[in-house]
Amino acid sequence: xxxxxxxxxxxxxxxxxxxxxxxxxxxxxxxxxxxxxxxxxxxxxxxxxxxxxxxxxxxxxxxxxxxxxxxxxxxxxxxxxxxxxxxxxxxxxxxxxxxxxxxxxxxxxxxxxxxxx
Amino acid sequence: xxxxxxxxxxxxxxxxxxxxxxxxxxxxxxxxxxxxxxxxxxxxxxxxxxxxxxxxxxxxxxxxxxxxxxxxxxxxxxxxxxxxxxxxxxxxxxxxxxxxxxxxxxxxxxxxxxxxxxxxxxxxxxxxxxxxxxxxxxxxxxxxxxxxxxxxxxxxxxxxxxxxxxxxxxxxxxxxxxxxxxxxxxxxxxxxxxxxxxxxxxxxxxxxx
Numbered sequence: 657x658x659x660x661x662x663x664x665x666x667x668x669x670x671x672x673x674x675x676x677x678x679x680x681x682x683x684x685x686x687x688x689x690x691x692x693x694x695x696x697x698x699x700x701x702x703x704x705x706x707x708x709x710x711x712x713x714x715x716x717x718x719x720x721x722x723x724x725x726x727x728x729x730x731x732x733x734x735x736x737x738x739x740x741x742x743x744x745x746x747x748x749x750x751x752x753x754x755x756x757x758x759x760x761x762x763x764x765x766x767x768x769x770x771x772x773x
Numbered sequence: 774x775x776x777x778x779x780x781x782x783x784x785x786x787x788x789x790x791x792x793x794x795x796x797x798x799x800x801x802x803x804x805x806x807x808x809x810x811x812x813x814x815x816x817x818x819x820x821x822x823x824x825x826x827x828x829x830x831x832x833x834x835x836x837x838x839x840x841x842x843x844x845x846x847x848x849x850x851x852x853x854x855x856x857x858x859x860x861x862x863x864x865x866x867x868x869x870x871x872x873x874x875x876x877x878x879x880x881x882x883x884x885x886x887x888x889x890x891x892x893x894x895x896x897x898x899x900x901x902x903x904x905x906x907x908x909x910x911x912x913x914x915x916x917x918x919x920x921x922x923x924x925x926x927x928x929x930x931x932x933x934x935x936x937x938x939x940x941x942x943x944x945x946x947x948x949x950x951x952x953x954x955x956x957x958x959x960x961x962x963x964x965x966x967x968x969x970x971x972x973x974x975x976x977x978x979x980x981x982x
Contacts (some may be wrong), residue, residue, distance in 0.1 A: 660957060661799055664785045688791065701920045711794075736792035 668690035671739035672732065675714055677702050677753055678766050679744035683716060684708060691693040698728055701746075701766070703745055717753075718731040723760060745769035775873045776855035776977040778825035779960065781884065783970045787961065797951045800882075802874075802976055804958060807867040812859065819859040823869065824849030825973075849866045851973055872955040878930060879979035881946045884968035888940035892975050896934040897955035943967035947979050 675681065682699045700718030712732040720726045730737060746766035756764055779802035809822040828850040830838060841849060844865035863869070863950050874880065893918035894900040903912035916935070921927045945967055952961030960976065968974060 660801060660959060661782050661785060663957070664787070664799060664952075664959070664961075666788070667788070686792070731788075731794055733788075734792060734794070735788050 666733040669737055672737065673740065674741065675702055675705060675740065675741055676745060677705055678748035680743045681716060682741045682743060682753060686736045686738050701756065702759055703727070703756055704751070717756060725757060774855060774857045774980060776823065776825055776975065777804065777869060777871065778805050778851055778853050778936040779974050779976055780826070781966055781968055781970055781972050781974050795951055797963055798966040798978065800962065800974060801958055801962045802960040803869060805869045806844070806849065807863050807869070808844050808846060808849070808852055808863050810839055810862050810865055810890050819862060820854050820856045821862060822854045824852050826850045826939040827894070834919055853975055868880055870955060871953055871958050871960050874950050874953055874960060876950050876953055877965070878950045879947050879978050879982060880950055880962060881944055881979050882962065882966050883942060883944045883975050884966055884972055884974040886939050886941055886943045886967045887969050891936065892935065892938040893935045897935060897938045928977065947981060
């Protein structure tokens with residue numbers, strides 16, 4: 657990649673801590689409605705992290721009403737991301753937690769992270 | 774008429790004001806210098822010749838150097854001509870930078886597309902090819918029939934067939950300017966632009982606004 661092209665790499669959002677698959681997070685997204693803007697929260701579990709510089713993104717899965725799973729993918733460097741708060745981590749053994757899509761209720765829980773891993 | 778010569782650097786992503794990610798092609802556009810002004814009286818039409826990318830003087834012929842010397846310009850590697858109205862002609866030696874364009878504007882971009890070599894009808898013209906099954910052993914990518922029988926007894930001129938594809942002058946029209954960086958001479962247009970990275974492109978005001 658040429659130097660000039662590299663310089664257009666998007667800045668890293670400082671309000672986003674290090675994220676890992678399995679983390680329960682609350683994503684604060686700026687939403688513009690007409691000329692007003694507000695913050696919307698999206699709370700759920702990170703089921704995948706994708707690398708790729710400016711194009712890096714992560715997907716959050718949550719269970720909405722009536723047990724319907726909702727997944728939302730956020731570009732990690734999007735200026736619309738106000739902040740991301742990690743509420744708890746989990747001990748997971750794979751990078752993509754797609755198996756959560758087939759599970760529901762108590763079976764869809766993850767082992768909570770303890771100090772020794 | 775606004776125009777510039779540039780070098781395609783590659784593609785990147787930026788976010789617009791609404792927070793949407795847009796794919797953009799980054800072009801190192803200008804600075805260009807007016808090498809010659811062609812006039813109705815002398816050449817029969819009015820245009821400007823722009824030069825781009827300073828290089829080593831030993832890479833140019835004495836004739837080229839002399840031509841640039843007339844406008845007191847350094848050795849420029851690429852010269853391209855742009856038609857303009859006679860009354861808005863700049864002077865030889867004038868510098869033209871990327872700031873003549875503003876974001877949101879529509880531009881046309883001319884470049885030389887990537888060479889594809891000798892290609893068949895399916896890739897070159899989008900033919901459907903033949904059946905994949907039912908005993909089709911020798912016609913899966915064939916063009917099919919290329920004409921009738923005794924009448925007319927020949928294949929029509931211009932019949933689309935296999936042949937050389939790419940490496941041709943292509944104009945992408947109506948592309949939107951998404952980024953102008955006057956400091957680093959960078960121009961970003963939404964979408965793709967013909968040609969490989971590092972190839973020379975011409976940027977001009979869109980013909981169809």
